[in-house]
Amino acid sequence: MSSAEENWHSPIQARRELSSEPAIEVKSVGKKFRMANDRRTNVKEALVRRGGRGPKHRDFWAVDDVSLTVPKGSTYGLIGHNGSGKSTLLKTIAGIHLPTNGEIVAHGRVSALLEVGAGFHPELSGRENIYLNGAILGMTRKQIDAAMDEIIEFSGLEDFIDTPVKVYSSGMYVRLGFAIAVNLDPEILIVDEIVAVGDEEFQRRCMDHLHDLRDRGTTIVVVSHSLAMIQRLCDRVAWLDHGHLVAEGPADEVCEAYLASVNAAEEKQLTESAHKDTAVEGEEREGTGAVRVTDVVTVDDDGEPRSLATNGKPITIQVHYDVHEPVTDPIVFLDFWSELGLHLAGPNSWLGGLQLGEVSGPGVVEVRIPALPFLPGVYSISAAVASSTLEVVYDRTPKSYRMRVRPSGKYEPDGLMTLEGEWSTRPDVPAVPAADRLPAAAGTGATAAGAGTPAEVPAAAGSSSAQGGVA
Ligand SMILES: Nc1ncnc2c1ncn2[C@@H]1O[C@H](COP(=O)(O)OP(=O)(O)O)[C@@H](O)[C@H]1O
Numbered sequence: 136m137s138s139a140e141e142n143w144h145s146p147i148q149a150r151r152e153l154s155s156e157p158a159i160e161v162k163s164v165g166k167k168f169r170m171a172n173d174r175r176t177n178v179k180e181a182l183v184r185r186g187g188r189g190p191k192h193r194d195f196w197a198v199d200d201v202s203l204t205v206p207k208g209s210t211y212g213l214i215g216h217n218g219s220g221k222s223t224l225l226k227t228i229a230g231i232h233l234p235t236n237g238e239i240v241a242h243g244r245v246s247a248l249l250e251v252g253a254g255f256h257p258e259l260s261g262r263e264n265i266y267l268n269g270a271i272l273g274m275t276r277k278q279i280d281a282a283m284d285e286i287i288e289f290s291g292l293e294d295f296i297d298t299p300v301k302v303y304s305s306g307m308y309v310r311l312g313f314a315i316a317v318n319l320d321p322e323i324l325i326v327d328e329i330v331a332v333g334d335e336e337f338q339r340r341c342m343d344h345l346h347d348l349r350d351r352g353t354t355i356v357v358v359s360h361s362l363a364m365i366q367r368l369c370d371r372v373a374w375l376d377h378g379h380l381v382a383e384g385p386a387d388e389v390c391e392a393y394l395a396s397v398n399a400a401e402e403k404q405l406t407e408s409a410h411k412d413t414a415v416e417g418e419e420r421e422g423t424g425a426v427r428v429t430d431v432v433t434v435d436d437d438g439e440p441r442s443l444a445t446n447g448k449p450i451t452i453q454v455h456y457d458v459h460e461p462v463t464d465p466i467v468f469l470d471f472w473s474e475l476g477l478h479l480a481g482p483n484s485w486l487g488g489l490q491l492g493e494v495s496g497p498g499v500v501e502v503r504i505p506a507l508p509f510l511p512g513v514y515s516i517s518a519a520v521a522s523s524t525l526e527v528v529y530d531r532t533p534k535s536y537r538m539r540v541r542p543s544g545k546y547e548p549d550g551l552m553t554l555e556g557e558w559s560t561r562p563d564v565p566a567v568p569a570a571d572r573l574p575a576a577a578g579t580g581a582t583a584a585g586a587g588t589p590a591e592v593p594a595a596a597g598s599s600s601a602q603g604g605v606a
């Protein structure tokens with residue numbers, strides 16, 4: 136996961152009724168590449184090769200026996216890790232690659248926006264390339280002329296449109312490519328990762344345009360790193376892994392399964408490296424040492440160690456300690472820090488109502504947080520143990536324990552925390568009018584209603600118990 140941890144808050148679109156007519160049929164498609172085998176890993180191998188007996192090539196299946204159907208008018212996403220075969224499958228659908236096995240049937244005019252510069256002739260100007268692309272799409276000169284102004288305007292390349300595209304920057308290629316692909320009225324549009332290029336304003340226009348095309352019934356096949364974008368835009372999704380189709384189905388289901396798998400892999404990797412991360416000894420620590428914190432561990436409700444906590448979900452943090460000189464009623468502290476070093480929270484066992492009594496030997500105390508408010512990110516934790524009167528600090532660790540928080544479904548993306556408040560309207564509460572309000576005559580009467588005559592509160596009008604007693 137990257138880029139602002141993928142804005143997961145985006146409202147997941149309602150499912151649409153999809154046509155049972157196919158736009159694209161991918162039938163048992165395989166694409167094999169022949170790779171030169173010149174990687175000599177050791178001397179012996181090199182010698183063997185020199186004798187000409189080693190294989191010069193090895194075959195590599197970038198897409199392996201994939202079958203799927205893209206319904207007419209649907210927006211269809213391809214997801215999967217880097218190198219999983221998404222671009223290869225797109226190129227095969229676009230007719231740039233011939234499949235080694237199987238067959239692709241496209242029912243409609245395909246326009247593809249693949250890697251930067253693909254489909255352009257470098258010596259031709261932007262305008263000439265528009266004609267070229269239109270012709271490839273089977274459009275007449277008249278049809279292309281009709282779209283020309285819109286394409287140039289959308290691309291924002293008015294000043295460069297008669298310059299050979301070989302001098303364009305990659306951002307300019309993408310602008311022109313997108314402008315052509317979406318404005319030449321394709322029946323099937325194929326888009327690979329482009330939305331990540333270009334400035335934010337352009338990206339937003341691209342997204343708006345994709346949404347428009349989608350609403351107009353264009354079939355779209357799209358690859359993106361942004362799961363949030365895929366979920367927002369797509370009806371169905373196919374998940375590829377090492378060229379194989381792992382899952383295919385409604386966008387939210389497949390994206391969730393994919394995310395779960397990515398998280399599980401990350402979790403495994405983190406758990407394996409966790410203890411290197413939390414090596415506390417050697418760093419500066421305070422305290423008399425009567426009690427020592429020996430570890431801080433995040434665990435789930437089953438007591439299983441978890442390197443990844445989940446926003447909005449329960450998490451338990453255990454403080455492991457060892458007592459060198461018995462003490463009575465020590466207080467255990469935990470402190471949570473943002474990546475920028477902001478002190479976010481500092482719960483302690485005394486405020487939490489836990490009395491430890493006399494402690495000796497090793498032990499564990501834990502605090503369970505029912506719904507972790509921290510937004511996705513990495514947090515530091517430090518722990519401390521002090522005497523019941525706070526006069527003596529027995530131990531205070533550096534901020535060397537890490538907690539990674541991952542997203543779960545929707546969350547409020549801004550700031551550091553989720554508050555998960557309950558929103559409702561209050562027609563019964565008179566609104567405070569603006570201080571500089573114009574005389575009543577100027578208004579449409581909208582504000583008058585609220586003032587003296589509280590509307591009746593419908594039974595379901597929310598006004599939850601949290602705000603009870605107001606009316
Ligand atoms: N023209 C090619 N020749 C040889 N190998 C290729 C070629 N194109 C892609 N590959 C390989 O095929 C695999 C899938 O690549 P690609 O389809 O680009 O994956 P993705 O788009 O999912 O990142 C990768 O291992 C890549 O190196």
Ligand SMILES: [Mg+2]
Pocket residue numbers: 221222223328
């Ligand atoms: Mg790719």
